Amino acid sequence: MTEPPQYPSAPDPNLPPSAATPPPTPPYGGYGTPPGTPPPPPPAPPAYGAPQYGPPAYDVMAAVSYGWRGFKANAGTFLLLGILAIVIPGIVSFVGSAFNAGGSALADGTSSSMRIGFGATGGLLGFVFSIAAQVLSLFFTAASIRAAFDVTEGRRVDLGAAFTRWNKGQVILLAVLVSIGTMVGFILCVLPGIVFLFFTWFGMYFVVGNAQSAVEAIGSSFRFTADNLGNLLLLFLMAILIGLLGALACLVGLLVAIPLLTIAAAYTFRFLQGQMPVPVA
Template identity: 40%
Template sequence: MIVAGILALVLPSIVQGVGSAISGGSLFEASGTAGGGTFNFDFNPMALVWNIVATVLTMILSAGAIRMAFDVVEGRQPSLSTMFDRINFGQLIIASLVLGALTAVGLMLCVLPGLAVMFLSYFTTYFIVGKDQDAITAIKSSFSLTASNFGAVLLFAVLAVCVAFVGLLACCIGIVVVYPITVVGTAYTFRVLQSEPVAPLAGS
């Protein structure tokens, strides 16, 4: 799980860094002078390509980590050789596009709607990976599960953010350990909230 965490966190960052170096900058670059009052925003198409590559890579590796997390909570031995088994990447891409658009629109509407979409869609990928649902059904299922267990999910999300923050304080190295713990914890919460059986975790 730690190796999966390293892959999911480090590889997309490396790709993004290489892409920025090759494309020569960020997606949008401003030029001009404050005194003149005019600014030009130049679009960098190569940066867009690299951003898409990094985003897709993040999605694939995160889904693989979630697949391994389900193996843990369902009593199977997680393995890097099977981390991409039984994952519908087409539906993951569709879900990412839909949620990306909804979140962007929501953030433009006083920010709060966008945050609401991000929170309510918390389990979308877990429904796709764990229950093989299509993208739209998974989004609806996540909204329903999160809304009906608002307090419990909010508490878990706050704890996950706090743990991630502690991991970042440890020279960012701790986040590599925190990431798999959070993914397994989310998979465990996902099953428990639906009253589904889970295997006893090590040490429990």
């Protein structure tokens, strides 16, 4: 006769849940390993200096220290670049002022028609040389940023190479757009102009370092600043302090302060985008 199928009996309601359903017995005597097997070794400790909790956090003092080391390692090139950035645009601006003054001087004591001609010619030449001086200053600024990026990339800083690998037209266009935006902001109520200037601070870094167009660079600078507002505010305040100290040192200190801050900003730009700058001894 066929025996009826056996079904599991219902658990006793008087027993606790843990007693009603005993856990399965692990193999090998309940320890999960065969008898006589030694326990697994503990995990190896992390290598010395390796991050244990993800990438390191940004430190504004580390950025300034990096800027100082980068300047010291390339002091000759950065000092020469700073001196040329003052002298060459200064000479061009002086020539423009001379044309303005010369046109006015030649206009004195002449007929009205000649006075207008000399004045207009001198004024036009003065304006052209003034614009040229501003463009030259802009190019020296971009070259300084390119040299700072070379430091973060472990390259040798070279004066001639600093004026290459960036688009001159986009640099000029960026300066024009930032100037217009800042001027409109100051007209509105001063504060919007300061905010616009701050949020476009890294526009030149996106043009020179990431080869972006002027319009793209402004948008990227806004997003980059908004995403890292606290860190960049600290860097901005540190830049004001170091700039004031450089100005107090008979303005000569600015030849050190400006490249130091430019390298620190390039370090910050790379670091906050997850691109660790090459260490500088």
